[in-house]
Amino acid sequence: MTAYRRHSMGGGFMDWANQPWPFKRYPYAATQALDEPRPLQSEFWPTLLAWPPPPDPDAPPLDSAGLAGLLSLAAGLTAQGQSGTFLRSPASAGGLYPAELYFSASGLEWLEDGLWHYAPEAGAPRLLRPGNLAGASAETLGGEPRELNFFITALLWRSIWKYHTRAWRYCLLDGGHLLACLELALAACGLEQRLCLDPAAAGGKLLGLTPEREALLTGVSAGAALDHSGPDQLPAWQPPREEPLSAREQSDPDILAAAALGQSEAPGPALEWPDQPAPRGAIRLSPAPPEEGPSLGRVMQARRSRRNFMPQGLSAGHTALLLAAALPEAGPLRATVLLGAGGEVPAGVYGYHPGKKTLSMQEPQDRRIRAARACLDQAWVGRAALNLVLWADPKQLSAVAGKRGYRLAMLAAGRAGQRLYLAATALGMGCCGVGAFYDDEVAAAAELPAGAWPLYLLAAGPVKGGPQI
Numbered sequence: 001m002t003a004y005r006r007h008s009m010g011g012g013f014m015d016w017a018n019q020p021w022p023f024k025r026y027p028y029a030a031t032q033a034l035d036e037p038r039p040l041q042s043e044f045w046p047t048l049l050a051w052p053p054p055p056d057p058d059a060p061p062l063d064s065a066g067l068a069g070l071l072s073l074a075a076g077l078t079a080q081g082q083s084g085t086f087l088r089s090p091a092s093a094g095g096l097y098p099a100e101l102y103f104s105a106s107g108l109e110w111l112e113d114g115l116w117h118y119a120p121e122a123g124a125p126r127l128l129r130p131g132n133l134a135g136a137s138a139e140t141l142g143g144e145p146r147e148l149n150f151f152i153t154a155l156l157w158r159s160i161w162k163y164h165t166r167a168w169r170y171c172l173l174d175g176g177h178l179l180a181c182l183e184l185a186l187a188a189c190g191l192e193q194r195l196c197l198d199p200a201a202a203g204g205k206l207l208g209l210t211p212e213r214e215a216l217l218t219g220v221s222a223g224a225a226l227d228h229s230g231p232d233q234l235p236a237w238q239p240p241r242e243e244p245l246s247a248r249e250q251s252d253p254d255i256l257a258a259a260a261l262g263q264s265e266a267p268g269p270a271l272e273w274p275d276q277p278a279p280r281g282a283i284r285l286s287p288a289p290p291e292e293g294p295s296l297g298r299v300m301q302a303r304r305s306r307r308n309f310m311p312q313g314l315s316a317g318h319t320a321l322l323l324a325a326a327l328p329e330a331g332p333l334r335a336t337v338l339l340g341a342g343g344e345v346p347a348g349v350y351g352y353h354p355g356k357k358t359l360s361m362q363e364p365q366d367r368r369i370r371a372a373r374a375c376l377d378q379a380w381v382g383r384a385a386l387n388l389v390l391w392a393d394p395k396q397l398s399a400v401a402g403k404r405g406y407r408l409a410m411l412a413a414g415r416a417g418q419r420l421y422l423a424a425t426a427l428g429m430g431c432c433g434v435g436a437f438y439d440d441e442v443a444a445a446a447e448l449p450a451g452a453w454p455l456y457l458l459a460a461g462p463v464k465g466g467p468q469i
């Protein structure tokens with residue numbers, strides 16, 4: 001449904017007069033200023049390389065400044081692009097930023113109980129729904145009622161405007177990018193966290209979402225467990241009025257059907273993903289991070305999409321770190337790596353085994369130029385030292401996750417992508433996600449098995465004038 005094929009693409013018409021606004025506008029819900037954001041001081045590599053990121057024992061107790069720091073690097077503005085548009089901590093397909101961040105807070109002395117929406121343009125949250133919603137949030141995300149419950153949604157029109165039905169992919173990938181930022185920021189604030197990749201359908205009502213406009217993608221609960229989790233029956237509530245994103249918002253029936261696939265009344269359980277087969281004779285990688293590294297906050301602040309790759313190969317150590325940062329030991333994703341000449345690992349197409357941290361050669365050819373052609377002829381992809389192709393085996397997805405498989409795999413791919421970006425940034429290299437590709441041509445370039453679904457491609461490697469951190 002969302003695949004691109006070279007000879008069946010319609011001409012893309014961009015209706016600039018109807019371009020969606022990148023920030024939510026609530027005329028009657030003001031933002032509440034928090035204290036000056038506290039930088040995320042945790043060490044970068046130990047936080048990034050553990051799954052889930054471990055809470056920093058040295059972080060001060062969460063207060064208004066801590067929450068401001070957390071929100072600003074989970075979803076906030078970190079730079080201004082050349083055209084004046086604001087860029088954010090998570091990367092975003094086309095810079096359209098469909099992903100939104102909400103949270104319910106309960107029992108914090110310095111913040112009113114209720115449902116909050118984060119307004120990146122103000123660097124502050126706005127209260128949408130007062131009251132203790134910890135119990136209702138736990139019903140959506142599972143686990144015990146906790147002080148803080150974060151919800152990531154996608155405002156579909158922001159992406160549909162440009163990408164039509166393929167927008168569903170980008171919404172999920174963008175949601176995964178934001179999720180990675182949120183998980184890391186929570187850890188840096190010293191908070192234990194519990195991820196829910198499959199929130200209950202009722203979560204949409206809790207947040208006051210209009211189902212044909214905005215989809216709840218995923219959530220994370222964090223902070224202390226609570227005894228007082230709010231009333232069993234929540235008082236009636238009317239979400240505050242929102243301005244439309246543009247003069248004519250449109251929805252896409254195929255996307256709405258995909259978003260509803262396999263939704264259930266209860267939050268989905270954490271899934272057990274089978275170990276992937278590791279062929280013999282593979283190259284074992286040893287991800288050894290530098291002893292002195294930058295802080296998490298500095299890396300997250302400095303991350304940008306960079307495409308000015310230099311024709312240089314990677315050391316085996318850097319290859320190991322990039323891949324270990326991106327992928328957990330088990331999950332719905334499969335990874336194929338395309339390496340060019342000049343690095344410590346010979347050029348070729350490799351299967352990556354995240355549990356064993358090994359690369360097994362499938363084809364001793366440099367396939368990056370072919371991958372670049374498959375990426376709608378984005379030539380810079382072919383100059384990057386490493387192309388990471390994230391893909392899924394649809395049979396395995398459906399066996400483990402049923403109809404939710406595609407959603408979970410795409411979210412995981414976005415999360416892996418953001419982590420690859422951050423690892424590259426910390427190593428002084430560049431990275432850029434590529435969502436625009438002809439699916440069958442990427443599958444062929446990366447030697448994927450018949451029927452495999454390519455999900456996301458990322459290019460990474462040395463760049464001219466790399467990031468200064």
Ligand SMILES: Cc1cc2nc3c(=O)[nH]c(=O)nc-3n(C[C@H](O)[C@H](O)[C@H](O)COP(=O)(O)O)c2cc1C
Pocket residue numbers: 087088089090091092093094095170173174177303304305306378432433434435436
């Ligand atoms: C899912 C996804 C797909 C993307 N696809 C492309 C792409 O095909 N080509 C490209 O040049 N950049 C692509 N990007 C990079 C975005 O253009 C970039 O993230 C956005 O402009 C914001 O800039 P920043 O990453 O520097 O913050 C993609 C990013 C994401 C998250």
